[in-house]
Each structure stands twice: as structure tokens, then as C-alpha cells.
Amino acid sequence: TTRFNALKADAHWQTVWDERQTFAADTTSDRPRAYVLEMFPYPSGRIHMGHVRNYTMGDVLARYRRMTGHAVLHPMGWDAFGMPAENAAMEKGVHPGNWTRANIQTMKAQLKRLGFALDWSRELATCEPDYYGHEQALFLDLFAAGLVYRKESSVNWDPVDMTVLANEQVIDGRGWRSGAVVEKRKLSQWFLKITDFADELIEGLGGLDHWPDKVKLMQENWIGRSRGLRFRFEIATGGEVEVFTTRPDTIFGASFVAVAADHPIARAVAERSPEAAAFVERCKQGGTTAAELETQEKQGFDTGLRARHPLDPSWELPVYIANFVLMEYGTGAVFGVPAHDQRDLDFARKYDLPVKRVVSDGAEDGPVFVGDTAFTGAGTIVNSHFLDGMDIEEAKRAVVDRAEAGGWGTGSTVYRLRDWGVSRQRYWGTPIPIVHCPSCGPVAVPKDQLPIVLPEDVSFAVPGNPLDRHPTWKHVACPACDEPAVRETDTLDTFVDSSWYFIRFASQPDDKPFDRAEAERWLPVGQYIGGVEHAILHLLYARFWTRALKHIGKLDVAEPFAGLFTQGMVTHETYKSADGRWLSPDDVANGVETATGDAVTVGRIEKMSKSKKNVIDPEPIVDQYGADAVRWFMLSDSPPERDLEWSENGIEGAWRFVQRLWRLVGQADAADGDDLALRKLAHRTTAGVADAIEGLQFNKAVALLYTLAAAVEKATPSRDRTDAAATLLRLAAPMVPHLAEEAWAAAGNDGLIADAAWPMIDPAMLVDDEVTVAVQVNGKLRDTLLLPKGIAREEAEAAALASEKVVRALDGKAPRKVIVVPDRLVNLVA
Ligand code: ANZ
Ligand code: ZN
Numbered sequence: 001t002t003r004f005n006a007l008k009a010d011a012h013w014q015t016v017w018d019e020r021q022t023f024a025a026d027t028t029s030d031r032p033r034a035y036v037l038e039m040f041p042y043p044s045g046r047i048h049m050g051h052v053r054n055y056t057m058g059d060v061l062a063r064y065r066r067m068t069g070h071a072v073l074h075p076m077g078w079d080a081f082g083m084p085a086e087n088a089a090m091e092k093g094v095h096p097g098n099w100t101r102a103n104i105q106t107m108k109a110q111l112k113r114l115g116f117a118l119d120w121s122r123e124l125a126t127c128e129p130d131y132y133g134h135e136q137a138l139f140l141d142l143f144a145a146g147l148v149y150r151k152e153s154s155v156n157w158d159p160v161d162m163t164v165l166a167n168e169q170v171i172d173g174r175g176w177r178s179g180a181v182v183e184k185r186k187l188s189q190w191f192l193k194i195t196d197f198a199d200e201l202i203e204g205l206g207g208l209d210h211w212p213d214k215v216k217l218m219q220e221n222w223i224g225r226s227r228g229l230r231f232r233f234e235i236a237t238g239g240e241v242e243v244f245t246t247r248p249d250t251i252f253g254a255s256f257v258a259v260a261a262d263h264p265i266a267r268a269v270a271e272r273s274p275e276a277a278a279f280v281e282r283c284k285q286g287g288t289t290a291a292e293l294e295t296q297e298k299q300g301f302d303t304g305l306r307a308r309h310p311l312d313p314s315w316e317l318p319v320y321i322a323n324f325v326l327m328e329y330g331t332g333a334v335f336g337v338p339a340h341d342q343r344d345l346d347f348a349r350k351y352d353l354p355v356k357r358v359v360s361d362g363a364e365d366g367p368v369f370v371g372d373t374a375f376t377g378a379g380t381i382v383n384s385h386f387l388d389g390m391d392i393e394e395a396k397r398a399v400v401d402r403a404e405a406g407g408w409g410t411g412s413t414v415y416r417l418r419d420w421g422v423s424r425q426r427y428w429g430t431p432i433p434i435v436h437c438p439s440c441g442p443v444a445v446p447k448d449q450l451p452i453v454l455p456e457d458v459s460f461a462v463p464g465n466p467l468d469r470h471p472t473w474k475h476v477a478c479p480a481c482d483e484p485a486v487r488e489t490d491t492l493d494t495f496v497d498s499s500w501y502f503i504r505f506a507s508q509p510d511d512k513p514f515d516r517a518e519a520e521r522w523l524p525v526g527q528y529i530g531g532v533e534h535a536i537l538h539l540l541y542a543r544f545w546t547r548a549l550k551h552i553g554k555l556d557v558a559e560p561f562a563g564l565f566t567q568g569m570v571t572h573e574t575y576k577s578a579d580g581r582w583l584s585p586d587d588v589a590n591g592v593e594t595a596t597g598d599a600v601t602v603g604r605i606e607k608m609s610k611s612k613k614n615v616i617d618p619e620p621i622v623d624q625y626g627a628d629a630v631r632w633f634m635l636s637d638s639p640p641e642r643d644l645e646w647s648e649n650g651i652e653g654a655w656r657f658v659q660r661l662w663r664l665v666g667q668a669d670a671a672d673g674d675d676l677a678l679r680k681l682a683h684r685t686t687a688g689v690a691d692a693i694e695g696l697q698f699n700k701a702v703a704l705l706y707t708l709a710a711a712v713e714k715a716t717p718s719r720d721r722t723d724a725a726a727t728l729l730r731l732a733a734p735m736v737p738h739l740a741e742e743a744w745a746a747a748g749n750d751g752l753i754a755d756a757a758w759p760m761i762d763p764a765m766l767v768d769d770e771v772t773v774a775v776q777v778n779g780k781l782r783d784t785l786l787l788p789k790g791i792a793r794e795e796a797e798a799a800a801l802a803s804e805k806v807v808r809a810l811d812g813k814a815p816r817k818v819i820v821v822p823d824r825l826v827n828l829v830a
Contacts, residue, residue: 004662006626009742023117026071034070036062039530043103047110049570056634063734067758075505076118080127089460096428126497132430133451134513145552157185161463164425189423210563215535224416231409233307244330249395252384253337253358257307258322260332266321283323298347339369422493427466429491437478437485499545524562532566568643572614574603582613628736629655635698665729675720682724683765775800776827777809793820800826
């Protein structure tokens, strides 16, 4: 046989698939539907190995589902809005739209060369009005339903560039371009009420059996639900302070009250005390985010105020302003229980406050708590009056009951999750469909005026939002009163674009975002595959958006992604030159830098990244080895959830296997003998590969195919060998589709292997090996039989009675009694 000419086969079959629209989703048959989706790419410029790995996995599953009789939806599109396009505009003077569309063309051509079974007729780009116009309509639906509101919120302001910065443009507190110290500014911005769905978004995780536990846990922690008690301390000199606690059981262990630096009490105190004012200022410089507070040394300022304990008004606690209390969480105030909270203990030791034990693990129960490690475990309540002897949960309930009965507090639940701020002061995003009218306020743009299209004639020569300074774009008549008004110039967070693209893929009418019935036929996505970096925000926002649509009666789908898989990264060795520059693998050969001849230092194996230059561009690799070898390597070396190290050896090995497979599957024997062992192996491999693909264990599928290939290679000619080679071809087809089509056609088959069925499995062939069963007559061994494992009692008995030796031993008579030990023994009693 000849060599497999990958480049020729790739181009040929890709054209055939395109022309015949082989992978257009079948919406007319009544075959079961399967929706396979990989996270759509940001059109950054070129496809990278991470894309190749991600899309190859999805592709194998999509092709497998077709072969097992499903109507498959496997679409692709572009997450095309976002900052890199504006950066390119600023740096290179190209329009963000031109930059983005050119990148899409390049990347689409690259994806096509990998032979993915995609329905390109459904391609979409979020930066086009025929996508974002529908997004504007959905935004208006949520607005009408009260799920959108406006509030003041702070942004990062670069005082030199006079522009709002995204968080990632703030580096060590300074603007990334100007280097100026970034200020916080309050702007009125749009928010989506994701917090209304906090409980649902937690409960919904319970039904996601095909999601990784770690992702569910990350979502749960991000939402961060805490149940507890909100209650008030009276302040001796008047007024009160409300605190939130998740540990009401420790209420008798309190030794101080602390408020956040921007709490109204702190502000009031700062107004009359310059010392307090200075402390508050210092706290703000240290940062006020949860992460910043976590790492700072605990510090406080005694306000001189005294709080009365609600269960004993004669007991007064000092009120501090403390840098570890967050204003945005709970009530912005806490009571400290040093014995049972580490932050409180650090604080108490520093300011010499009482540390009283109120939970005992049984070893110690006296009120004096020593040491510097708080006890946070389970135990019995002590030193706590009516709570003594209760366990923690009982005591929590008792205190909540007492507070509610006494009217000084209420059981309450708080969340870490905040409403989703979607306003961005950027050009390259979906315009928010609102008009601000001096007399009517913010007014929704009527739907018949959508899409609100971004103006093309913008310049990035000066910093700031081009929409805002455009001469005409924002000036419109108020839709309500027709008086002069201005458009909202903020655009939507790009996470909004990716929160519903999977719905638009499923159904894309011109006149509305989606057709409900058709979308519901495809959704939820059966298998979603993507990077774990999206485990929190993207997935949470998409889940929220889907639930919000359900809530307003637009789509009856609760969870958008029934199955989720997060794949590992593609890694490569890193190299450094003698003078400490990162070197690309292309600049290194045999341990030296090609340009200088100096030895290089081989560094750690890391995720391919531009910054470390350890990137391998897929395109030349596809040129050299063909798409199938690249696909095969992506699937073969590591479990898909783990990192895959790219290596020259690896891709060469894959290429050699592709050639070997080509020789094997071309084999057709004239011989018609049997080879039962090979036939069994072929059936078992068919079942094993199916299981592996369904479980997304691609490396396992590959290993099974190696085994079958080796067995076919070793076998002598027979009819079973011909069949096994044919089976091998079909099983490998989802992974190496170009080779498979070529071999399929060469063997004289009609149609495409992409449309062929997955091989049938004969269950009898799966029966695991045979077992040796002893046959006794009156306890004496008379024969041993080779029987299929798991054989039924009656069949084992019948087989024993059929044995000539047994017939002789029984002397032709029927046994009085038969004892069968499954798979081991048949004892016949005469
Ligand atoms: C008394 C107490 C005793 C607490 C104890 C803990 C242990 P989670 O579970 O994360 O929700 N807290 C409440 N509001 C806070 C704020 N704005 N900034 C900083 N800390 C705050 O945490 C809830 C606990 O964190 C609350 O329960 C409160 O301290 C503190 F042995 O109250 B606890
Ligand atoms: Zn008006």
C-alpha cells in the first residue's frame, strides 16, 4: 500500500464536507438530538494549541454521536467584542471591527484545516448587529421585568488618560499606559439582579450530575451563602449598631464590636476625632476588597463608644473601627469572639481584650482561653448561661429564637454574590439600549428601533470612550416625549454576549433572538467543553441569564449545560538564553540558541504563553503532519482533564501511528477462516471505545485502538481479520476523520464514513472469558468443563448432565439432587 497523503486527503474531504453540508444540524428527522458545544473563541488573531485540544475533544464526541444515530448540533462562533480590539486600535491605528473581522477570517480558515465537524451555517460573531441587536432586545425584556437597575458604583479612573480602566488595566494601583495612580470614581451604572437568583443558582447545582464537583463547589463558594443572625447592640450613649454573625451560638464569648472604616459610625466618629479620621484614611489606603483585607495585619481604633450586650445590658463591649471588616458584606459590623475566630483572636491579643471560651471540645471547659490558635471545631457550649450543654447547632437556633422573641434580631441569610455590574465605558461592545431624557429619565429604546448600531467613524487617537465624544451618535429624540435626549454611551460587559450565544446557536430567526420551541428542542447543551478559567463567572452568568429568561417566560430551560467538562492545558518546556531572555522553541536546537550558538537553560514545563515564548503554532504543524496526526496527539497522551505536554516526539509518534493505521485498515483478506479471539477483541474494543468517548476519556479510547491495531497487525489472514480492520476504521473515524474517509472510499463504500453507523456489538462476544467448572458425582470429581462465565444454573446443570463421563458415573440414571456453585462447581447426587 501507499503512504497516506494527509495534505491531499485533508483538503479533499474538507471540501466534500463543506459542499455537501455534511455537518449541518439535522432539524427535520426524529432522531434523538445531541448538542455538543465547546466554548467559543475570542478572535485574538490565531488559533492556539489550547483551541486545538478543546475543539478536537468536542469534535470526537460530535462525530461519535452522529455515528450512534443522533441529530447533532455542533456549532462555532466568535466571542468578538472586548478590549484587545480597542488596544489594537490604539496601538496600530486599525479599526476594532476590521481587526476583529480579519482575525475571524484567519482563525476560521485555521479551524477548517483541522476538519472539525461543525455546522458553519450557524456561525455567529457577537460584534455583528444581527447578534447584538437581539441581545439589546433581551436586555430590554429583563429591564421591563425589573431585573435591570441603575446605581452608583465606583470605577477605576486614570486621571492622566482621563479614562475608566478595566481591572486588568490597573497594575499595582497604576494605569497601565499612563502610569498614573488610579483613583476610584463613582459613576451611575447598570446592574443585573443576579442576587435574586442566588438560592436558585445554588439549588440548581444539585441536579448537575455531569459537572465536575470542583466547579460546582467554586460556584457555590462564589455565591457564598451564609445563614446566621442579624442583631442590634444598643450604644450606651445613644444609637445602635447592627451586626451579622454566622455564629450566634458564641454570643456569650463576645469581647468587642467592630465596624468597617466606611461604616456610618466610623464616619461619624472620624468627624469629631482627627485621630479616628487618620485611621480611617489609613484603612482605605490599605485597600478594602476582601482579598486585600485578608492579607493585611489586623488593626483597630477604639471609638470610645460602648455597646450593650443584648442578653445582659450591664455588660458593655468596646466598639472599634477595624480594618478587617468589609462594608459590603452583612451589615458592615461584627461582634468579635476571639476564642473561636482567628481574626478576632489576633485582634484581641494585639489590643489586650478578653478571650473567653464558650465552645469546648471536652478537653478544657474553663472560661480562660490561652494560646494563639482559635478553636473553630465542633463541641459543646460552655460558660454561656442558658446555652450550656447544647451543641453548636442547637445553640444557634436557641439564640435566633431568643432574638426574634425579644425583638432585637432576626435570622437572616447573606450572600457574597453581588449584583452583576454590566456597564463598560468602552466602544467595542453592545450598546446599552437606553436613552437618557432630561425630563423622563432613563427610557428604554423601543424594540422596533433595534439594533442600535455602533458608529463606524470613531477615533482612538485620544483616550476615553469614543461613543461619548462622537459628534452625532448619542444625540437622539427621547422615545417617550420626543425632546432632545442622549443615548447611554456605556456598552455591555462581554460576559453578557457569552451568556446566551448557545441559545442563538440553537435557533437563529431574523426577527427575534430565538424561536422558543426550536431552542427548547436542542437545549440544554448535552456536553459543554472548555477551560476551567471559566468555571466561575462565565458559567454563573450563563446559568443566571438562562434562569432569568425562564423567569420572564421566554424559554423553559433551567440549566443551560447538562454536562460540563473542563480540559487541561497544553504545556511546553521553557527556554532561556545565556543572558536571560525567554526563547521560543523555534530558536533552540540541540540545547543551544541557534542564533548565537550559546547554551540555553531549559526551564519548567508550563502552559504555552506568549510571555514565556513557549508557544507552538498549530498551523505549521498541520502543514507538516496533517490534521489527523495533530488530532490524534491531542487525544492520546494525557487524560483530557490533565495538562498535555506538547513534544516533537509525541507528534511524530502520532504521525507514525496514522500511517500504520492506513496500512491496517486497507487490509482485506481473501481468506475466510475464523479468528474468534480477534472477533471478540473487536467487539470488546467497540464497546470500550464507546464507553470511553461517552465518558470523555479520550486517551483511554486511543489506548484501546492501539491494542486492536496491534492485534490486527499480528493476526493471520481470516474473515475475522478483515472485519476487525473494518471495525478499527469506524472506531477511529471520529479521531482521524480524513484518513477514515479516504480509506472508506478506497474500500469502495458508498457515501461518507461520517454518515456511517457505529459498529454493532454482539453482546455474546462481550462475555468475559470462560471459567472452568468442576463436575462431581457424589462428591467425586468426574469431569471439568469450560463454560461461559456467569452461566445460569440450569445451563450449567444441563452441560454437566451432557458430559459422557458423568453419564457413565451416574450409570444412566437421573441424579436425585443437584448442587450448583456458580462458575465453580456442579455436584450431582445419585
Ligand atoms: C461572630 C463570630 C464568632 C463569627 C465566631 C465567626 C466565628 P462567613 O461564614 O464567611 O459568612 N463577619 C460578618 N460580617 C463581616 C464583615 N462585613 N466583614 C468581616 N467579617 C464579617 O462569615 C461570617 C462571619 O464573618 C460572621 O460571624 C462575622 O464573625 C464575620 F466564633 O460573628 B462571626
Ligand atoms: Zn423624555
